[in-house]
Each structure stands twice: as C-alpha cells, then as structure tokens.
Amino acid sequence: MRPIRQILTLGLVLLVFAAGVLGLAGPASAHDAAESSTPSDGASLPAPPEQVSVAFNNKPLGIGAAFSVKDASGAEWAEGPVDIVDNVASQKLKAGGPAGEYTVAWRVVSSDSHPIEGTFAFTAASAGQGAAPAASPTAAGTVPAPGTGAGTAPAMGTAQPGTTGEPEQVGSGEPFQWSIVIFALVAVGLLATLAILARRRLTAGTDDE
Numbered sequence: 001m002r003p004i005r006q007i008l009t010l011g012l013v014l015l016v017f018a019a020g021v022l023g024l025a026g027p028a029s030a031h032d033a034a035e036s037s038t039p040s041d042g043a044s045l046p047a048p049p050e051q052v053s054v055a056f057n058n059k060p061l062g063i064g065a066a067f068s069v070k071d072a073s074g075a076e077w078a079e080g081p082v083d084i085v086d087n088v089a090s091q092k093l094k095a096g097g098p099a100g101e102y103t104v105a106w107r108v109v110s111s112d113s114h115p116i117e118g119t120f121a122f123t124a125a126s127a128g129q130g131a132a133p134a135a136s137p138t139a140a141g142t143v144p145a146p147g148t149g150a151g152t153a154p155a156m157g158t159a160q161p162g163t164t165g166e167p168e169q170v171g172s173g174e175p176f177q178w179s180i181v182i183f184a185l186v187a188v189g190l191l192a193t194l195a196i197l198a199r200r201r202l203t204a205g206t207d208d209e
Contacts, residue, residue, distance in 0.1 A: 032058045032110035034118055041120035048077070048097035048128040052104050053090035054118070060084055060108035064115060067091035068105040071098055084108075095130025 038053045039045055052069060065082035069091065079094045089108050102124065107117040 039122040043122045048124045058111040064109040072100045097128045
C-alpha cells in the first residue's frame with residue numbers, strides 16, 4: 001500500500017503547485033490603470049494647454065472614450081473626439097480658456113473591455129488666446145456638446161468629450177475566468193492519472209499473489 005500512498009502524496013503536491021501557479025497568474029488579469037497625465041495633477045501652467053492626455057499601462061480600446069474639461073465656473077472646454085495613440089488618450093481643448101483652475105474627468109474602456117475613469121486638475125495663471133465658449137447650461141443632467149451651449153451627454157461608445165456620471169459596463173460583465181477552467185482540467189487530469197496508476201499497482205499486487 002506504500003506505493004499508492006506515495007502516488008497520492010505526489011498528486012496532492014502537484015495540485016497545490018498548480019493552484020499556486022494559477023494564483024500568481026491571477027493579478028496579471030487585473031484592469032488597466034492610468035500611469036500619468038499631461039498636465040500632471042496639481043500642475044500650474046502659464047495658460048490653458050491646447051490638449052490634455054492620460055497615459056495607461058495598456059492601450060485602451062477605441063470605443064467609449066470621453067473627456068470633460070471644465071473651468072471653475074463649470075464651462076466645458078473639451079472639443080472634438082478623444083484621440084487614442086498607442087497607450088495615450090488625448091483630448092483637444094477650445095481656445096480662449098480663462099485663468100484659474102480646471103478639472104479633467106476622463107473615462108476609457110480598458111483592454112479587458114471594462115470602463116475605467118479618473119480625474120485630475122491643473123491651474124492656468126492667465127487666460128488663453130481666442131474667443132470664449134458659450135455659457136454652460138444650468139439644467140441638471142446635461143453637458144454642453146462641443147461648440148454649443150447645451151446638449152445631452154454623448155452615449156457610451158461615441159468617443160466624444162463631455163461625458164460625466166457613472167461608467168457603463170461594456171460587453172457581458174466580468175471577463176470569463178479561464179484560470180478556473182484550466183485548474184479544473186489539470187485537477188481532473190491528475191486525478192485520472194492517479195486512479196490509473198493506483199489500479200495498475202493493485203492489479204500488479206494481485207498478480208504477484
């Protein structure tokens with residue numbers, strides 16, 4: 001019976017090893033994250049920049065990206081679609097922004113099809129050159145569309161600026177956990193191998209008698 005116990009012990013060790021390997025691989029499937037922003041959070045600039053951008057650890061998907069860049073009065077300064085090049089998402093700004101603090105709210109769809117979002121702020125010491133945009137709307141729940149004084153926030157997937165609020169899920173929920181399937185297949189394979197080896201041992205012992 002000792003060989004059978006050794007086989008069972010070996011199988012248990014292999015199962016623990018497989019579980020450990022899959023557990024270490026789990027963090028690699030975490031959502032993407034922002035690494036830096038331009039301007040950096042809390043930066044002081046001579047004047048409002050021509051664009052703002054966020055760099056990520058992976059390239060975001062080209063759908064559902066949105067930036068909102070507002071001054072202290074709540075006026076929207078984002079203009080045009082979000083531009084994604086490699087792992088950097090950029091948003092152009094209207095000319096003529098006032099001096100003061102700006103708040104940037106961004107949202108992108110990460111490479112694993114989940115929306116991620118964040119905010120940062122910067123301050124402009126003087127106003128930019130150009131005409132000021134139309135006044136921001138006072139109605140609740142609306143965000144000014146580019147070049148207009150009012151409008152509803154663009155829907156997810158339009159890659160337009162000015163989106164606010166909670167992110168919507170993209171796809172069919174959480175990504176499928178293939179690691180669980182792999183672990184189950186490894187476990188079944190090991191158990192089947194152990195059963196075959198144990199049966200052979202028992203058959204060999206019976207024949208010897």
